[in-house]
Amino acid sequence: MKFHSILAGLSLAMAVLAVSCKSTPAPGVIHGDPSEKVLIAYIYHPVELPDPTYLTHINYAFGHVNDTFDGVRVEQEEWLAKIAGLKKKYPHLKVLLSIGGWGSGNFSEMAADSLLRLSFARDCKRLVDRYDLDGIDIDWEYPGSSVANISSSEDDVANYTKMMRDIRIEIGWEKILSHATDGGAAHIDYAAVDQYMDYTNVMSYDLGQQPYHRSPLYASDLLLEPGSISQDSCIRAHLAAGIAPEKLVMGMIFGGVRGADPTKAHLLEGYTYHWDTLAQEPYLTNDATGEVAFAYVDEKSAFNKAKYALSMGLKGAMYWEYKGDTPDGAFRKTVYRALNDTSFALGTYDNRKLQLKPRRPQQ
Numbered sequence: 001m002k003f004h005s006i007l008a009g010l011s012l013a014m015a016v017l018a019v020s021c022k023s024t025p026a027p028g029v030i031h032g033d034p035s036e037k038v039l040i041a042y043i044y045h046p047v048e049l050p051d052p053t054y055l056t057h058i059n060y061a062f063g064h065v066n067d068t069f070d071g072v073r074v075e076q077e078e079w080l081a082k083i084a085g086l087k088k089k090y091p092h093l094k095v096l097l098s099i100g101g102w103g104s105g106n107f108s109e110m111a112a113d114s115l116l117r118l119s120f121a122r123d124c125k126r127l128v129d130r131y132d133l134d135g136i137d138i139d140w141e142y143p144g145s146s147v148a149n150i151s152s153s154e155d156d157v158a159n160y161t162k163m164m165r166d167i168r169i170e171i172g173w174e175k176i177l178s179h180a181t182d183g184g185a186a187h188i189d190y191a192a193v194d195q196y197m198d199y200t201n202v203m204s205y206d207l208g209q210q211p212y213h214r215s216p217l218y219a220s221d222l223l224l225e226p227g228s229i230s231q232d233s234c235i236r237a238h239l240a241a242g243i244a245p246e247k248l249v250m251g252m253i254f255g256g257v258r259g260a261d262p263t264k265a266h267l268l269e270g271y272t273y274h275w276d277t278l279a280q281e282p283y284l285t286n287d288a289t290g291e292v293a294f295a296y297v298d299e300k301s302a303f304n305k306a307k308y309a310l311s312m313g314l315k316g317a318m319y320w321e322y323k324g325d326t327p328d329g330a331f332r333k334t335v336y337r338a339l340n341d342t343s344f345a346l347g348t349y350d351n352r353k354l355q356l357k358p359r360r361p362q363q
Contacts, residue, residue, distance in 0.1 A: 009122070009341065026215050034246075036056065036340060037201070037309075037314075037315065037316040037317075037318075037335050037339035037340050038056040038057055038249060038315055038316035038318075039054065039055055039056050039057070039309065039316055039317055039318070039319075039332060039335055039336045039339065040055070040056065040058070040059055040199075040201065040249060040316070040317070040318035040319070041055050041057070041058055041150065041318070041319055041321065041322045041332065042057070042058075042059045042061050042098060042318065042319070042320045042321040042322065043058055043059070043060055043083065043321060043322045044061040044063060044321050044323075045061070045075070045076065046076075046079050046083070046322070049082060049086065049334075050083070050086075050322050051329060052086055052090045052093045053090070054120075054329060054332045054336040054337075055093065055332060055336070056092065056093070056094060056316070056336075057093070057094045057095070057096065057134075057176075057318075058083060058086075058093065058094070058095050058096070058322075059096045059097075059098040059137045059178075059201075059318070060079070060080050060083055060084075060095065060096065060097050060098060061075075061101060061139070061321070062074075062075055062098055062099065062100060062101040062104060062139070063075070063096045063097050063098065063099040063100075063127070064099065064100070064101075064104050064106070065099070065104070065109075065110050065120065066106070067104035067106065068117045069106050069110040069113070069120070070110070070115075070116045070119035070120055070123070071119060071120060071123035072097075072120065072123045072124060072127060074097065074127065080097060080127075080131055081131055082130040083095055083133060084133055086298070087132070090164070094134035094135070094165075094176060095131075095133055095134055096133060096134055096135045096136060096137045096176060096178065097109050097124075097127055097131075097136055098136075098137040098138075098139050098180070099124070099136065099137070099138055099139065100138060100139030100140045100141060100180070101139050101141065102141050102148050103141075103142070103148045103149060103150065104139070104140075104148075104149030104150070104267055105148075105149075105151055105159075106150075106151070107140045107143070107150070107156075107163075107201070107213045108143075108150070108151045108152050108153050108159075109133060109151060110156060110163070111143075111156065111159035111160060111162065112153060112156075112162040114162075116249070117159075117162060117163055117166050118166055118170075119305060120166075120167075120351060121163070121166040121167045121169070121170040121171075121203050122170055122225060124136045124167050124171060125170040125171050126168060129176060130250065131313060133175075134175060134176050135171065135175040135176030135177055135178065135198070136167055136171060136175070136176075136177055136178075137176075137177075137178045137179060137180065137201070138163075138164070138167070138177075138178075138179040138180070139179065139180040140160065140161045140179075140357070141180075141182070142182055142186070142187040143156035143157050143159075143160040143187045143188060144156040144157050144187055145187060150325075152280050156187075157188065157189050158189070160187075160188060160189070160193065161189055161192045161193045161196075164177065164179070164196045164197065165196055167196075167197040169215060175196055176198045176199070177196060177197055178197060178199040178200070178201055178249075179199075179200060179201065180197055180201045180203055180251075181200055181201065181202055181203060181238070182203060183202060183203050183204045183205075183207060183229070183231075183233075183234035183237070183251075184229075184237055185202075185234070185237035185238045185240070185241045187362070188321040190238070190241040190242055190243055191242050192242055194242065194247070197247065197249060198247065199248075199249050199315060200238060200240070200243050200247055200248055200249065201249045202234050202238055202248060202249065203249055203251045203320075204230075204231040204234035204235065204250055204251045204252075205231070205251050205253045205320065206253070207223075207229045207230065207231070207234075208223045208224055208225075208229075209224060209282075210256070210294055210295070211292045211293055211294040211295060212224055212292065212295055213276070213279045213281050213283070213295045214256060214295070215231055215251075215252060215253050215281070215297065215305075216229075216230045216231065216276070216278065216279030216281060216294075217230060217231050217232055217278075217279060217280035217281070217301075217304065217305055217308060218230045218231075218232050218278045218279065219233065219278065220276050220278040220279035220281075221278075222276055222279060222283060222292065222295060230268075231250060231251075231252075231305065231308075232308070234251075235248065235250060235312060235314070236248075245312055245313040245314050245315075246313060246314070246315050247304055247315060248312075248314045248315060249314065249315050249317060249318045250308075250309045250316075250317050250318070251317070251318055251319070251320065252297070252302065252305060252316055252317050252318070252319045252335070253297060253319060253320060253324060254294065254297055254302065254319055254324040254325050254326075254331040254332075255296060255297060255324050255325070255326070255331070256294065256295070256296035256297055256324075257294060257296045258294065261326060262296050262297065262298055262326070263298060263299055263326060263330050265284065265296060265298065266282065266284075266298070268284065270286065270287050270288065271284040271285065271286060271287060271293055272284065272285050272287055275300075276295070279295070280301055280304045280305060281295055281296065281297055281298075281301045282295070282297075282298050282300070282301060283295035283296070283313050284296075297331075299330055299331065299334050299346060300346060301333070301336075301362050302331050302334050302335050303334050303338050303346040305317070305335075306334070306335045306338035306339050307338055309339065310338070310339055316339055317335055319331070319332075319335075334346065350356060352355075
């Protein structure tokens, strides 16, 4: 047994050396139609199959670095298989496994060791092959930080780049490699890692807490720290880090009204609707107290934010997460159409008479 273990270790070590010696293919691989703007939905703990008609990508959440730091553990793996199976009916759809999430650890230990890192990258490849996935999305929150009560090291940032390099080499350049990133563009050496990436999904949301804005487009006074941060500042921070706009995907949230349909929240009795022109988000005040009750995202807000992404030349939008939409998909329809149909205006929006022909499942 010891002899075989030594041979296995030598074999893995040689593989690591081979990876480090491989030349890096030219970056900038384009997947799909370059003119199409993407709409990516993260799906977490699904209870039913999603409708991907107005989605281009689904990032299934989550996989995790396993407890031996050398592979991937997938939550509810049977659902990953079901969602990947949607591609048979919706051939336009791309499905990725997202690994990480808030409080998901073991990244630091894995990425610090070349053998563990290669084993992890190979397990990513195994899952891609097993479920015919279109790629891997990494959501390490955050390299070099223990804010989410996970282990960290001062070497994490450099090791993050090595991890992405190894994943890219293992899954190949025909597959998608993306990552979800801190809104402030911290924790990652973007100049080093961007060559391996297809999309950078900016987590430009949860920038505040209720009852105030959580995803203001521009800095607003209606924040816990007025005028402090916005979706625009998150995007500009990533552009300043050197990422091309056509590889940037702006993060969004939908809804945010407790126990009410966000498309009809302005009709709630006992509240008054207001529109924040800076945040590009509505909020309600309590008629009895005059105080802010809650800010949220409605269709007008989602539309304007999608148009902002278009005006900045971004690749598109992503949202956390699928269940935040209305049952009939009002938000994803609005965002997809705003990104891909230049003639679409929200004032003519009608769920029953869609001007842009949606994708239909194959029979």
